């Protein structure tokens with residue numbers, strides 16, 4: 566009887582011990598590979614370093630020892646110059662307009678000529694522009710400008726630099742936005758550009774997995790006060806651009822209200838970019854970077870995590886229930 570009991574205990578212990586050993590081994594290997602300690606010997610290219618997230622990330626990665634290739638739209642401008650002053654001689658300012666084939670090719674040559682011993686570890690596709698307008702207030706040019714920078718700029722940069730990143734089995738990082746999946750009034754052109762960007766990054770991740778290159782998407786919420794992304798405009802700016810036929814529908818009173826609403830929403834955003842910079846550092850330096858980094862307040866996290874999985878009838882209802890949407894409905898066509 567005792568022997569049977571003893572054998573039973575052994576049989577029970579074996580799978581439990583195996584599971585424990587497996588979990589411990591996983592934790593140990595994760596701990597050993599959790600982060601690069603520093604970036605010595607590695608290069609990183611960041612686009613859009615004149616201001617905002619790109620500017621701050623360039624400084625952080627410079628402090629961590631990376632050779633930073635800081636792409637700037639205006640290398641002679643105040644942002645690029647202050648970045649150069651505050652950084653080590655390892656940080657190189659490049660003229661890089663992501664909409665220009667020549668700039669991107671010239672940047673590649675400059676990176677290749679100055680490549681550190683461990684190669685180009687990461688490209689952070691950060692350069693971007695933003696604007697807000699209803700679709701009917703926009704022209705095809707407005708959409709084209711947005712997509713040229715936010716989407717085609719990233720695609721151009723990625724295709725050019727992928728061979729270098731593949732050689733280092735490194736990282737491709739894309740700064741997207743919650744507006745890639747959060748369909749909202751006034752963000753049509755921006756959403757088109759960021760949703761396209763995420764489609765590109767998702768496809769690239771699948772293709773790059775077999776080469777050991779990891780791809781991450783950063784999805785910041787409202788950090789308008791922490792960077793220079795907001796281009797302020799007045800109700801009059803919008804009104805003057807509006808076609809006369811549309812002025813009868815989107816009357817002046819509504820345009821002013823929409824402008825005030827937008828400005829007040831922007832003022833509720835995060836004051837500093839720490840959360841975004843931490844996520845970017847994790848995407849570049851962690852052994853296990855995430856596919857997506859959703860960067861919103863703790864209060865908003867559940868809503869934004871759930872939103873992409875809701876049926877369209879519910880996601881549309883979220884907007885139709887908002888006070889702004891109701892006011893809009895009342896004010897359209899009004900004199």
Ligand SMILES: NC(=O)c1ccc[n+]([C@@H]2O[C@H](COP(=O)([O-])OP(=O)(O)OC[C@H]3O[C@@H](n4cnc5c(N)ncnc54)[C@H](OP(=O)(O)O)[C@@H]3O)[C@@H](O)[C@H]2O)c1
Nearest residue numbers: 613615616617618662663692693742785788789792793794
């Ligand atoms: N801040 C937010 O709330 C927020 C939220 C979600 C996503 N994002 C995204 O975060 C990224 C960084 O934006 P940010 O908030 O840090 O704003 P930012 O301060 O305006 O930084 C954007 C940078 O991109 C540069 N840039 C603009 N057009 C370019 C071009 N054609 N080629 C190369 N660089 C160009 C800008 O140069 P100039 O300064 O000379 O214009 C600027 O240095 C963008 O992709 C943006 O869409 C921001």
